[in-house]
Amino acid sequence: xxxxxxxxxxxxxxxxxxxxxxxxxxxxxxxxxxxxxxxxxxxxxxxxxxxxxxxxxxxxxxxxxxxxxxxxxxxxxxxxxxxxxxxxxxxxxxxxxxxxxxxxxxxxxxxxxxxxxxxxxxxxxxxxxxxxxxxxxxxxxxx
Amino acid sequence: xxxxxxxxxxxxxxxxxxxxxxxxxxxxxxxxxxxxxxxxxxxxxxxxxxxxxxxxxxxxxxxxxxxxxxxxxxxxxxxxxxxxxxxxxxxxxxxxxxxxxxxxxxxxxxxxxxxxxxxxxxxxxxxxxxxxxxxxxxxxxxxxxxxxxxxxxxxxxxxxxxxxxxxxxxxxxxxxxxxxxxxxxxxxxxxxxxxxxxxxxxxxxxxxxxxxxxxxxxxxxxxxxxxxxxxxxxxxxxxxxxxxxxxxxxxxxxxxxxxxxxxxxxxxxxxxxxxxxxxxxxxxxxxxxxxxxxxxxxxxxxxxxxxxxxxxxxxxxxxxxxxxxxxxxxxxxxxxxxxxxxxxxxxxxxxxxxxxxxxxxxxxxxxxxxxxxxxxxxxxxxxxxxxxxxxxxxxxxxxxxxxxxxxxxxxxxxxxxxxxxxxxxxxxxxxxxxxxxxxxxxxxxxxxxxxxxxxxxxxxxxxxxxxxxxxxxxxxxxxxxxxxxxxxxxxxxxxxxxxxxxxxxxxxxxxxxxxxxxxxxxxxxxxxxxxxxxxxxxxxxxxxxxxxxxxxxxxxxxxxxxxxxxxxxxxxxxxxxxxxxxxxxxxxxxxxxxxxxxxxxxxxxxxxxxxxxxxxxxxxxxxxxxxxxxxxxxxxxxxxxxxxxxxxx
Numbered sequence: 001x002x003x004x005x006x007x008x009x010x011x012x013x014x015x016x017x018x019x020x021x022x023x024x025x026x027x028x029x030x031x032x033x034x035x036x037x038x039x040x041x042x043x044x045x046x047x048x049x050x051x052x053x054x055x056x057x058x059x060x061x062x063x064x065x066x067x068x069x070x071x072x073x074x075x076x077x078x079x080x081x082x083x084x085x086x087x088x089x090x091x092x093x094x095x096x097x098x099x100x101x102x103x104x105x106x107x108x109x110x111x112x113x114x115x116x117x118x119x120x121x122x123x124x125x126x127x128x129x130x131x132x133x134x135x136x137x138x139x140x141x142x143x
Numbered sequence: 144x145x146x147x148x149x150x151x152x153x154x155x156x157x158x159x160x161x162x163x164x165x166x167x168x169x170x171x172x173x174x175x176x177x178x179x180x181x182x183x184x185x186x187x188x189x190x191x192x193x194x195x196x197x198x199x200x201x202x203x204x205x206x207x208x209x210x211x212x213x214x215x216x217x218x219x220x221x222x223x224x225x226x227x228x229x230x231x232x233x234x235x236x237x238x239x240x241x242x243x244x245x246x247x248x249x250x251x252x253x254x255x256x257x258x259x260x261x262x263x264x265x266x267x268x269x270x271x272x273x274x275x276x277x278x279x280x281x282x283x284x285x286x287x288x289x290x291x292x293x294x295x296x297x298x299x300x301x302x303x304x305x306x307x308x309x310x311x312x313x314x315x316x317x318x319x320x321x322x323x324x325x326x327x328x329x330x331x332x333x334x335x336x337x338x339x340x341x342x343x344x345x346x347x348x349x350x351x352x353x354x355x356x357x358x359x360x361x362x363x364x365x366x367x368x369x370x371x372x373x374x375x376x377x378x379x380x381x382x383x384x385x386x387x388x389x390x391x392x393x394x395x396x397x398x399x400x401x402x403x404x405x406x407x408x409x410x411x412x413x414x415x416x417x418x419x420x421x422x423x424x425x426x427x428x429x430x431x432x433x434x435x436x437x438x439x440x441x442x443x444x445x446x447x448x449x450x451x452x453x454x455x456x457x458x459x460x461x462x463x464x465x466x467x468x469x470x471x472x473x474x475x476x477x478x479x480x481x482x483x484x485x486x487x488x489x490x491x492x493x494x495x496x497x498x499x500x501x502x503x504x505x506x507x508x509x510x511x512x513x514x515x516x517x518x519x520x521x522x523x524x525x526x527x528x529x530x531x532x533x534x535x536x537x538x539x540x541x542x543x544x545x546x547x548x549x550x551x552x553x554x555x556x557x558x559x560x561x562x563x564x565x566x567x568x569x570x571x572x573x574x575x576x577x578x579x580x581x582x583x584x585x586x587x588x589x590x591x592x593x594x595x596x597x598x599x600x601x602x603x604x605x606x607x608x609x610x611x612x613x614x615x616x617x618x619x620x621x622x623x624x625x626x627x628x629x630x631x632x633x634x635x636x637x638x639x640x641x642x643x644x645x646x647x648x649x650x651x652x653x654x655x656x657x658x659x660x661x662x663x664x665x666x667x668x669x670x671x672x673x674x675x676x677x678x679x680x681x682x683x684x685x686x687x688x689x690x691x692x693x694x695x696x697x698x699x700x701x702x703x704x705x706x707x708x709x710x711x712x713x714x715x716x717x718x719x720x721x722x723x724x725x726x727x728x729x730x731x732x733x734x735x736x737x738x739x740x741x742x743x744x745x746x747x748x749x750x751x752x753x754x755x756x757x758x759x760x761x762x763x764x765x766x767x768x769x770x771x772x773x774x775x776x777x778x779x780x781x782x783x784x785x786x787x788x789x790x791x792x
Binding site for chain 2: 005007009014018019021022024025026028029030031033036037038039040041042044045046047048049050053054057058059070072073074075076077080084
């Protein structure tokens, strides 16, 4: 298990969390090499199917990172993301995926250290959970 | 038939040594070559420099790629740079895809081998994504350069004058019957003790006489449609029952048999059922209070008709519904004094001679209810006045925040009292004092020198204001009992009534404290959360006169630098669209859109995005169960492709 290198996809919003990741870069804050980012304009854009697709394509963990509530560039997109996330976590369990493999968090553009912290924590969590072995439904599930 | 493989160019930027130090770019280039996915692969340096951009353009012209991947820094930094170059050589901006191998890889990765692998995965993701790119078209729209200002106080007036000077047509809307707002009710504005009506009077005349400014008083906004550059605002102009020929001569006041509390004096004086707020108001015309006028109640009186020398009374006037087309809206609806009547221990409304600070200002005013004389209810001069700071403020059951300017107003009481009654004692009870800046702090020190005593109370919630014969006593933690003839409660400032309703109409956000939320707390204090709608004066949070006016100037400055007659504005490119064929008419998208940008076509039973309002968050796309909604440049297919590419191998 020690050699396990998890694959983690982090969906980040253009205005807060992606900018937070940029700042982590500028500050040369090292974080887990296992986390790879996908930039979308708003966390509200993240369709639950993107998350399912990431698991299907081999991700061991998925993150959704948005602006703090009240700071969304598009007013309330992050709140929509939160609602979907709550439902999605319940659904994941039904597919046999530990709900700890999905994590939503808020990271502001200036919060480089927080970005580093939340992605590192996620990497640790997923590492402990081990590789994701999908069964049946999810693997076949159409988009 | 063979499908031609899309031609993709890959640029790997060394970024001086920022990237090349940590990622083995030649190795990545070799790998890219070996995939045979690219028509061009090259490691270059400083691609964002003038020479770099020139080289970039040359390669694009030579290879005419269908897609371009720039593996370099953050797209937030240079995506536009490379998109612009691409556009210059005739390649659509959508074809440029950045792979952020600097911020996301070289600067943050611990392991060099893994850095290479991560960079490759990101390039793979970019490749899969860019192949699916669809051209983005810039859409422009000619703007309407007229401006609507809501609120005719000192900020709204300033905004109107500045905008008119720039040649803009201005509509100035005020819900009260004439202009002036809160400041016109003040006698002297600290720290220079300038006469507020004197500050405002020339401005009021300027507004009145300016053909560019349409003043709509006694009016309210009923609906707002549209977007930045093209708002349609519906206004109800309530009937005055007095025509514009009225010059405010007041001949009708004497004959009107109905006496009511005067709101302008905050209920401290009286007015008639036909009234103006103050002599010389703009507009000058009086208004009939329909609710209380005997003509409207039982048709028993028309005394004003015969008293009027101009024949201005018109009982048949009707409310008018107006539609105004403007490009931008400035909110300058101001603020109101916090309600202290709910705090029994402060004695307000229960004990005579306990006033709020705004009420005291009226009493001290030359056009006030007692003709500028500071008097007690019994007509005598007060020999002692106590001022309680933060009354009803800094507590969860009142105004939980510091309004920032009331200490200043509270310290002015001593100055006004001593001017009329030099021997009177003035005592200010405080817990916190806020006198920021050299001028304001000097004013406070001057008050101490001139005789105002400042007494600290350890807990303002312990203050008890009680009646004791003709006197009032004040007790509280930290000081011994004080006796005074008059008590002034320095109330905090809360959002003007109707703020929430207006925010809902305009679809903009409020802060936790209820004032309008700024686009950015530091960089754009006078922009609201929606483009084209601005916040000035105290609507953007409690502030003094100077800041109020400055905010108005800032808002209008921003507007006139953008809304230029004849100029076209670029609309958001990355909007969402809904496929008519696929839309099932479930309206889910309408319920999640933060901008009310989606309308429903009842005939076709489908939802339609108004692209000029859409900001492109894509929330509707994520919620669409039938796949009809599409986010331009962030389509489902593009994101799936990116996920696949990132997790490949």
